[in-house]
Amino acid sequence: MDTLSGRADLLVGSVIDSSTSLLQQQSHDIVRFAMGSPAAEAVPVAIFEELAAKAYTSDAFDYAATEGDPQLRQAVLDLLSTTGEATTPERLTITSGGMQGLDLFGKLFIDPGDLVVVESPTYTNGSATALAYGAELLEVGVDGDGLIIDELEAAVARAGRTPKAIYVIPTFQNPSGRTLSLQRRLRLIELARRWRSMIIDDDPYGMLRFEGENIPSLLSLAEGDPLVFAVRTFSKILAPGLRVGWVDCAPELQPLLISAKQTMDTCTNLPNQRLIAAFLSDGHLPEHLTVQRERYRERKLAMQRALQDQLGTSANWTDPEGGFFLWVDLPGVDTQVLFPAALAAGVAYIPGPAFSPSGRFADALRLCFASTTPDRIAEGVTRLRRAIDG
Amino acid sequence: MDTLSGRADLLVGSVIDSSTSLLQQQSHDIVRFAMGSPAAEAVPVAIFEELAAKAYTSDAFDYAATEGDPQLRQAVLDLLSTTGEATTPERLTITSGGMQGLDLFGKLFIDPGDLVVVESPTYTNGSATALAYGAELLEVGVDGDGLIIDELEAAVARAGRTPKAIYVIPTFQNPSGRTLSLQRRLRLIELARRWRSMIIDDDPYGMLRFEGENIPSLLSLAEGDPLVFAVRTFSKILAPGLRVGWVDCAPELQPLLISAKQTMDTCTNLPNQRLIAAFLSDGHLPEHLTVQRERYRERKLAMQRALQDQLGTSANWTDPEGGFFLWVDLPGVDTQVLFPAALAAGVAYIPGPAFSPSGRFADALRLCFASTTPDRIAEGVTRLRRAIDG
Numbered sequence: 001m002d003t004l005s006g007r008a009d010l011l012v013g014s015v016i017d018s019s020t021s022l023l024q025q026q027s028h029d030i031v032r033f034a035m036g037s038p039a040a041e042a043v044p045v046a047i048f049e050e051l052a053a054k055a056y057t058s059d060a061f062d063y064a065a066t067e068g069d070p071q072l073r074q075a076v077l078d079l080l081s082t083t084g085e086a087t088t089p090e091r092l093t094i095t096s097g098g099m100q101g102l103d104l105f106g107k108l109f110i111d112p113g114d115l116v117v118v119e120s121p122t123y124t125n126g127s128a129t130a131l132a133y134g135a136e137l138l139e140v141g142v143d144g145d146g147l148i149i150d151e152l153e154a155a156v157a158r159a160g161r162t163p164k165a166i167y168v169i170p171t172f173q174n175p176s177g178r179t180l181s182l183q184r185r186l187r188l189i190e191l192a193r194r195w196r197s198m199i200i201d202d203d204p205y206g207m208l209r210f211e212g213e214n215i216p217s218l219l220s221l222a223e224g225d226p227l228v229f230a231v232r233t234f235s236k237i238l239a240p241g242l243r244v245g246w247v248d249c250a251p252e253l254q255p256l257l258i259s260a261k262q263t264m265d266t267c268t269n270l271p272n273q274r275l276i277a278a279f280l281s282d283g284h285l286p287e288h289l290t291v292q293r294e295r296y297r298e299r300k301l302a303m304q305r306a307l308q309d310q311l312g313t314s315a316n317w318t319d320p321e322g323g324f325f326l327w328v329d330l331p332g333v334d335t336q337v338l339f340p341a342a343l344a345a346g347v348a349y350i351p352g353p354a355f356s357p358s359g360r361f362a363d364a365l366r367l368c369f370a371s372t373t374p375d376r377i378a379e380g381v382t383r384l385r386r387a388i389d390g
Numbered sequence: 391m392d393t394l395s396g397r398a399d400l401l402v403g404s405v406i407d408s409s410t411s412l413l414q415q416q417s418h419d420i421v422r423f424a425m426g427s428p429a430a431e432a433v434p435v436a437i438f439e440e441l442a443a444k445a446y447t448s449d450a451f452d453y454a455a456t457e458g459d460p461q462l463r464q465a466v467l468d469l470l471s472t473t474g475e476a477t478t479p480e481r482l483t484i485t486s487g488g489m490q491g492l493d494l495f496g497k498l499f500i501d502p503g504d505l506v507v508v509e510s511p512t513y514t515n516g517s518a519t520a521l522a523y524g525a526e527l528l529e530v531g532v533d534g535d536g537l538i539i540d541e542l543e544a545a546v547a548r549a550g551r552t553p554k555a556i557y558v559i560p561t562f563q564n565p566s567g568r569t570l571s572l573q574r575r576l577r578l579i580e581l582a583r584r585w586r587s588m589i590i591d592d593d594p595y596g597m598l599r600f601e602g603e604n605i606p607s608l609l610s611l612a613e614g615d616p617l618v619f620a621v622r623t624f625s626k627i628l629a630p631g632l633r634v635g636w637v638d639c640a641p642e643l644q645p646l647l648i649s650a651k652q653t654m655d656t657c658t659n660l661p662n663q664r665l666i667a668a669f670l671s672d673g674h675l676p677e678h679l680t681v682q683r684e685r686y687r688e689r690k691l692a693m694q695r696a697l698q699d700q701l702g703t704s705a706n707w708t709d710p711e712g713g714f715f716l717w718v719d720l721p722g723v724d725t726q727v728l729f730p731a732a733l734a735a736g737v738a739y740i741p742g743p744a745f746s747p748s749g750r751f752a753d754a755l756r757l758c759f760a761s762t763t764p765d766r767i768a769e770g771v772t773r774l775r776r777a778i779d780g
Contacts, residue, residue: 037452040448040449041448043451043452045448045451049442052439053439056438058430060631061438061629061630061632062425062433062630062631063425063631064631096633096659099652099653099654099655099656100654102653103653106653125653125656129653129654132650240656241451241452241657241660241661242661243486243655243658243659243660244659263489263492263493263518263519263522264489264519264654265486265489265493266489266515266630267631267633269486269631269633269662271632272659275661
């Protein structure tokens with residue numbers, strides 16, 4: 001089809017995780033450590049059904065306001081007022097999941113050839129979005145304290161130009177589970193100001209801390225600086241299929257976000273906005289989060305125990321204080337080569353190179369501990385060891 | 391904010407309908423002819439509530455497959471098999487409303503500077519999407535038989551280059567209500583083949599024919615030609631707040647659509663996909679459509695009678711055989727100037743220039759007859775006449 005444009009080539013070249021669609025076709029016996037979904041048990045289906053009976057008025061199926069349904073907007077403002085991220089209506093735009101927040105950023109800010117910094121490893125679809133707008137990606141490493149700021153400075157110096165944007169998942173990072181330290185957060189904001197770079201502060205997991213001390217977000221540390229564009233979502237704390245999230249950014253951007261969103265999907269689906277608004281205003285969230293945090297802590301510990309039992313010193317893994325993921329290094333093992341054997345053994349994961357635009361991390365993989373019960377976690381890790389043993 | 395890119399400027403310059411958000415803030419006493427929503431009475435809320443109890447299993451809130459939930463995909467294939475648009479799984483991709491189908495087209499095909507033909511008048515957000523990808527728009531007039539093909543040929547000759555895409559709403563067009571004749575459909579396909587232009591066949595209203603004979607769609611007339619990219623939606627036949635539609639296009643494009651959609655919103659919200667799948671597979675749609683068609687026929691006639699009674703020979707209006715809209719010419723009246731007076735008199739519409747990227751149609755307006763009862767239609771048109779009389 002010779003009318004296909006250059007833009008489509010960019011998409012073909014992007015780092016979409018092809019193992020996901022492969023997985024969606026697998027049998028139900030697979031232990032699934034691959035997708036970053038909340039536990040099935042964590043979805044409050046009974047409450048949703050009950051709320052639907054109240055929330056499903058005929059106007060709940062009409063077009064929503066593009067910036068979000070007033071009921072949900074108010075409920076989110078109320079929710080955030082109890083956190084370090086209290087905000088105002090003109091900074092808040094409801095989106096179709098966090099992913100649309102990233103897409104909106106790309107549409108507003110990224111032009112072909114722009115330099116965009118991403119963590120290495122990073123969230124596949126986040127870097128793919130930047131690529132879809134023609135960005136050149138600059139991968140900067142992550143260690144136990146998150147993005148390595150010294151490496152960032154050196155990489156930008158080598159690039160000979162400052163980045164248009166710096167894309168970070170500062171808390172319980174996807175895929176590594178690591179958290180950017182307070183000191184590095186402050187340095188990152190300082191550098192962004194010096195370079196006049198935007199920071200995309202993507203934080204889907206921040207409310208799922210099950211250990212350790214809270215660290216203020218980049219959004220709150222920047223105190224209203226328009227350089228910070230914060231992307232948030234209900235996908236991980238409530239349910240991803242709802243496709244509802246929000247953006248918190250400079251008020252001057254809201255009219256642009258509304259214009260852009262009108263050309264993307266008109267508005268976010270309204271029944272689910274109303275369901276979430278009812279869930280929040282009926283006060284269900286605090287208890288829901290308490291239960292989920294404890295659940296995920298137990299599962300992380302179960303996965304770490306199983307890795308210790310099965311792989312011992314032949315592997316290393318992270319120790320996140322929240323979120324969904326462990327990042328596992330398996331020195332000497334090519335995790336892409338291993339993948340079919342692991343599927344055959346009955347366990348699924350995401351190979352490391354899927355999280356790097358340049359295909360780094362051949363001997364690493366991401367495991368999601370959130371969506372699997374401790375018993376199945378032990379079984380899945382045993383299967384993983386069997387696949388490695390060949 | 392000096393990091394704001396050129397792309398944002400395109401958005402600022404796009405023809406977003408600012409009157410919509412103004413309207414969303416008005417009191418409930420306004421007769422609303424502005425939004426293109428189905429009648430509130432047409433939304434099968436009771437059935438949705440009943441189906442939700444069945445459809446809301448815990449897996450109904452997880453991520454959906456990016457190409458669409460298998461249950462909905464099968465239900466749509468079954469639905470289409472009863473129409474002139476029978477299709478296959480590899481041509482079908484579920485989208486977050488028809489609007490996302492247009493956005494996907496832009497992301498795949500439109501590069502800055504590309505020529506895109508639009509009808510004049512056309513659907514505001516459709517042309518805005520093309521503008522957001524940097525298209526240069528070529529407006530071609532519409533008459534009683536739809537897009538004027540002679541004018542299209544002449545305009546392309548004058549432009550000195552062939553269009554990348556031709557964007558049409560062939561049936562009960564938004565905003566004019568007009569339908570592209572069979573002969574012109576065939577000529578349009580012929581021209582697209584000669585020019586190697588894509589045709590965006592956007593047909594939200596085709597199933598809402600309440601008079602006259604069905605005309606085969608561009609999609610079906612082209613018999614699988616990859617030049618036709620068809621955009622469809624449940625917004626008008628069921629409810630717009632669901633944000634569920636589909637694209638039917640060449641199978642080679644499906645992997646690109648999936649990659650692109652993953653960087654836009656990951657997947658379409660799943661609870662509403664399941665609701666629609668259940669609605670279709672339980673066989674509710676045929677009766678639903680029968681009732682809606684009769685309802686909309688009555689409302690069109692009520693609006694035409696009211697216009698005749700109130701405005702007589704000082705106005706002209708279209709006579710659509712389906713869909714939602716009348717297009718009204720008011721020679722000598724500036725409908726943008728009239729707008730605040732009309733709102734003050736208690737009636738809302740969309741002024742003509744909102745449907746033209748170059749601001750044509752100063753003395754025309756669009757009225758939606760679908761969402762208002764016949765009594766209120768008569769009242770609304772009376773208020774419109776009062777506003778015109780000053």
